[in-house]
Each structure stands twice: as C-alpha cells, then as structure tokens.
Amino acid sequence: MNLVNIGGVPEHFNLPWYLTLKNGEYKKEGINLRWRDYFGGTGEMAKDLRNGTLDLAVILTEGIVKDIVEGNSSKIVQVFVKSPLxxxxxxxxxxxxxxxxxxxxxxxxxxxxxxxxxxxxxxxxxxxxxxxxxxxxxxxxxxxxxxxxxxxxxxxxxxxxxxxxxxxxxxxxxxxxxxxxxTPWPCFVIAASKNFIENQSGSLKIILQIINNTTVEFKSIPSIDQTLANRYHQKLIDIQEWLSLTEWSQKQITQDQIYRVQDKLKSLGLISEEKSYQDFVHTFAL
The missing domain is CATH 3.40.190.10 (Periplasmic binding protein-like II)
Incomplete structure (x- = not known):
C-alpha cells in the first residue's frame, strides 16, 4: 500500500475528501491516503509541504503562490474550489x-x-x-x-x-x-510537493481522478446539505446558501489567475518579485 499524506482545513469545502476516504476509494487503488486536519491553516500547510511532512495540501491560492515565490518547491496541480472564498x-x-x-x-x-x-x-x-x-x-x-x-x-x-x-x-x-x-480569485488549489510529483506521479493522477469524480457531482448527492449541516454544526439555511455560492473545479489554474494573484501580492508589498506561470504549476493529462 502506497502511503500518501494530505492536509487541509477542517471545513465544509473538504467533505468530498472525507467521503472518498470513507468509501475506501484510494485503498482500492493501492493508495493509503492519510488526511490531516490543519487548524492553523495555510501557513502551517505550506511549512509542512516544504519539510516533507505533507505530499499534498488543499490550500489557499494566495498562500501557496506567496510561498512558492519565497522558495517552496511545491507545485499547484489543479484548482479545487474555483469560486471565491x-x-x-x-x-x-x-x-x-x-x-x-x-x-x-x-x-x-x-x-x-x-x-x-x-x-x-x-x-x-x-x-x-x-x-x-x-x-x-x-x-x-x-x-x-x-x-x-x-x-x-x-x-x-x-x-x-x-x-x-x-x-x-x-x-x-x-x-x-x-x-x-x-477573494478576487479561485480560493482553494491542490498543491503537491516536488518529491511527490517526481516519484509518485501515478498515485497523484489516481488521487485527482477520484476526488474529481466526486466533486463534479457533489451538489447532487442526496441530502448533502443535511450531511454538511450535521457534520459541521451549521444551520441548514446557512449551508444551503454556502452551497449555492460554491463551485468545485477539476481543472488547472490559468496563467491569468496566477498573474492576478501575484500582481495583487506584489502591489501590497507581500512578495518582492513575480515568477513565470511554469514556476507555479505542474500539468499532465489525466
């Protein structure tokens, strides 16, 4: 069984990961995907991508863009949630x-x-x-x-x-x-460490295929609003509003979106330079 460590915030956006893990979909493909909740958010995940604790992270777009500019060798492998946060x-x-x-x-x-x-x-x-x-x-x-x-x-x-x-x-x-x-850009992306991309590209493709098959039909899962409300201790009316505003993605982030994030970060003095699109993304045919 191939061990893969993934992290994300313990929020309703990430229920698709919980569902696929609960169903044993990764284990059926020989992948032991271990999820870790990151209560500290993006900065903590970026640190663990750098030090090898994490192979994959479901992370805020602006946070990982900033960290890649500052030397994180990880790459964005696709957008996870395309709507704004x-x-x-x-x-x-x-x-x-x-x-x-x-x-x-x-x-x-x-x-x-x-x-x-x-x-x-x-x-x-x-x-x-x-x-x-x-x-x-x-x-x-x-x-x-x-x-x-x-x-x-x-x-x-x-x-x-x-x-x-x-x-x-x-x-x-x-x-x-x-x-x-x-946010003026897609809110969550999936980032992978350099080591994971180089050594486990097959597992990466399988993981993305599984999660994408779930997110593409996530909103049509029977009583998904009630499931979300119960699991995250939310009022049903609030979850229904959130679902109406949230759209998942199965595609890579665009060059325009990367430059938009960088331009904003640089204008605010949060990064000192801008990098090319290829410095941020890893693309492959699924």
Missing part, C-alpha cells in the same frame, strides 16, 4: 467596533504570518483605502480557538476567517460579523 470580518460580540472604518488602525488577529487571514487583511485594507504601512497591526493567534480567546480578551480587535465556518460563533454572539470580503 468569502472572508468574514469579525469583532468580538460585545465590542464597540461595528463598521469597517472602526477597524482602521486596529489590531488584526491572524493564524500566522503568510496565512490567508494575514494576506487578506492587506487586501481588505487596500479595498478600503487604508495605508497598509500604518493602518495594519497583527496578533498571531494560531487558529480559530485562539481568535476567540484573543478577541474576547481584547488582545486583538478583529479577525478574518471563512464566513460560514464562523457563523455559529456569530449566532451565539461570540463574534459579530462586520462585513464580508471575497
């Missing part, structure tokens, strides 16, 4: 902060530097005409639990995380939702 901008439920303007110059909680919550704070600042050199401050909180603690205790003022994941915390007044900020 809708980031919710949250304050503590009892906070006096209630508008985006209130957040200008305040401290943002981020899971770690280089994470989606870090990068999108810059995007949000630019969207609102803030000075990214003076109007942004950061508090590293590692994960969602850390964000709850940080905002509740006043160590940070606001926190950006996927809107539907944090909805239960808004419902119980731990957080309040101030605004939403969608």
């Amino acid at each position: 809708i980031w919710g901008i949250h304050a503590a439920g009892n906070s006096h902060l209630s508008t985006l303007e209130d957040l200008k110059g305040k401290k943002a909680a981020i899971s770690r530097y280089g994470s989606g919550s870090h990068l999108m704070a810059f995007v949000n600042a630019e969207n609102n005409g803030w000075d990214i050199n003076t109007d942004l401050q950061f508090e590293v909180i590692k994960n969602l639990d850390g964000a709850v603690e940080s905002l509740t205790e006043g160590k940070a003022d606001y926190f950006m995380w996927e809107k539907f994941t944090t909805k239960p915390l808004v419902d119980d007044n731990t957080f309040k939702l101030i605004e939403s900020c969608p």
